Amino acid sequence: MDGSIIEHTPVLAGTLAERITLPSDGVMVDATIGQGGHSLLLGRTLGPEAVIVGLDVDTSAVRRAHFNLKELACNVIVLHSNFSQITEQLGKQDIEKVDFILADLGVSSTQLADPEFGLSFQTNMPLDMRFDKRLKRTAADIVNKSDEKSLADLIYQFGQDRASRRIARFIVRHRKLEPIRTTGQLAQIVSKAFGKPKRGRRSRIHPATRTFQALRIAVNDELENLKKLLASGPDLLNKGGYIAIISFHSLEDGLVKSDFRQNEKSGIYRIVTKKPIVPTREEIEENRRARSAKLRIAQKQ
Ligand SMILES: C[S@@+](CC[C@H](N)C(=O)[O-])C[C@H]1O[C@@H](n2cnc3c(N)ncnc32)[C@H](O)[C@@H]1O
Secondary structure (H helix, E strand, O other), rough: OOOOOOOOOOHHHHHHHHHOOOOOOEEEOOOOOOOOOHHHHHHOOOOOOOOOEEEOHHHHHHHHHHHHHOOOEEEEEEEEEOHHHHHHHHHHOOOOEEEEEEEEEEOOOHHHHOOOOOOOOOOOOOOOOOOOOOOOOHHHHHHOOOOHHHHHHHHHHHOOOHHHHHHHHHHHHHHHHOOOEEHHHHHHHHHHHHHHOOOOOOOOOOOEEEEEEHHHHHHHHHHHHHHHHHHHHHHHHEEEEEEEEEEEHHHHHHHHHHHHHHHHHHEEEEEOOOOOEOOOOOHHHHEEEEEEEEEEEEEOO
């Protein structure tokens, strides 16, 4: 794609581009710029007066986005920052109001495959899960240091796994023998906690999926950051401006849904997507990562 390095296929990008029309001199914030796939598509409609501000907590994503968005006519500013700091970051650029805020939550395919992030149970890698290497606490710290009850609560609250107590018990039992340092070790321990699936009751997802989700959310404080981003929307958006959030699990989607509803009740937003937009079967076949995506859009009144 024009010399750009895009390994991550942006989810629901075409749908988003159909729904969102920006003024040609508009200001857009891509709060999770990643490799810039969404920004590249939307940025092609923007003129030289327009600005895209991209944020990401992953320094390698910041570098790639910079490179990938070079061809755009508009101004592009990519910052190494958590989107919870969106208002402060825009303030530093003398930007008070924007026409579009986009967040495509979660992980990129590149991060999932990169051992440095330690996110995947499909490949054995050091158990880390920090998107932002400035954070102090890794997933290994949590599984090796938390007491059993806190661990079970965390797996229940952020992973919605009903087997959370049993999984926590297995983790604590295992770590008495040796520290849990890799994703492979943890995936095996969680699988053992579930035991052999009964005949005909094989789950569609790997038994460790929910535990890994819970740890990732905890390590990166994902729900609190999302709440802060959502809270910044009303003040930052120009009248007629849009906020669009692509989420990948019900905890995130629940926060987005209730924030948009509350703001609609107060007359601040109009909800554009009465029901969340989900990818077509064709998109899911082409990009497995899209399968749990939900897009919600609201417009500032
Ligand atoms: C699904 S990817 C985004 C992909 C991007 N839309 C694209 O087309 O390439 C999510 C990105 O959000 C980043 N991220 C996650 N939490 C963040 C946060 N709180 N603040 C800023 N970036 C975050 C991750 O590092 C990752 O690069």
